[in-house]
Amino acid sequence: MKKITIAGLLALFTLPAFAQQHFDTPDKAATALVDAISTHNETAMNDLLGDNWRQYLPPEGADPEAVARFLRDWKVGHKIEETGDVAHLNVGAGEWQLPIPMLKTAEGWHFDMASAEDEIQTREIGRNELSAIQAMHAYVDAQEDYYQRFQVYAAKLLSSEGKKDGLYWPTQPGDEPSPLGPAFSPTVPGMGYHGYRFRILPDAKKEGFALIAWPVKYGETGIMSFMIDQNDTVYQTDLGSESQQKAQALEAYRTDKAWQPVQ
Incomplete structure (x- = not known):
């Protein structure tokens, strides 16, 4: 399966960042991200990814085809790979992995943009x-x-x-x-x-x-x-x-x- 341009997928949203949101399970966090992407909910995206998340992404524009492909693959199938306090979202028949891991802390599960920087690049x-x-x-x-x-x-x-x-x-x-x-x-x-x-x-x-x-x-x-x-x-x-x-x-x-x- 062709890789999704994650920078294009996330660059749709350009409002200032807010306090980061936590979830009881990584599956709930992943579902919230997909809902935010599918509805173009800018506030929700910033809540999910936290402060200064844009600094970790390449300076390129949105790729609507990549967004659509990601959402189609999510509907085809998705699963969470969980190892200790770290989890990843895989989507589609080819199990493409979102490069942003989810991290478990005392407050719950959240997306860890800082850890995603090297993988995104x-x-x-x-x-x-x-x-x-x-x-x-x-x-x-x-x-x-x-x-x-x-x-x-x-x-x-x-x-x-x-x-x-x-x-x-x-x-x-x-x-x-x-x-x-x-x-x-x-x-x-x-x-x-x-x-x-x-x-x-x-x-x-x-x-x-x-x-x-x-x-x-x-x-x-x-x-x-x-x-x-x-x-x-x-x-x-x-x-x-x-x-x-x-x-x-x-x-x-x-x-x-x-x-x-x-x-």
Whole structure:
């Protein structure tokens, strides 16, 4: 089952936080959360998640499809996994687990946002890295499409104004779409595509095309950097805190033992 974007699910609610609510059982806490989500009850959400819960979530907007999927999965089935004073909510046939644990104290069960921080970020990084890998494959398909049209490979992601010298160009209704969408190279400073930036690399053997991707913020939006060439094999490596500098310093596609194929 596809993972739900928990940040999008929770970011629907933006009112100031109130005192956190406790329950006799984790099942009652989980039911209250689902009721708050399904009714868009902002006050209830803040009561459930406590003060300053937004600081633990990535800065992204709501994902209505993720919310709907979560509620559908809840109806399909849900159960509580309880281990001592900690419990988790699993929903759906695939038993997707909500990354926010429920903690038992003297006052009862409550949602523990502080403990959820690492898990939420880990899942966000995982989603971004998978999206980057899929984007690399989409790039290969786009280059092949471009070659079929123009008998050369594109040297740019975005075309110059009024030209088709890149993989994306604006179209009018009825026009054949460009091989690639505009998201790979956003024009807003600091933005990326699912937490990653992309740059076309010259092929050292001059036989085809290549692409490199690196995280917008290392350790926050992603960890691994990726490369791909016309053979459609994605390679990955951890370039560390200097991922951007190292990725931009590469002059041509070239893999060494540090770059391993993505399984």
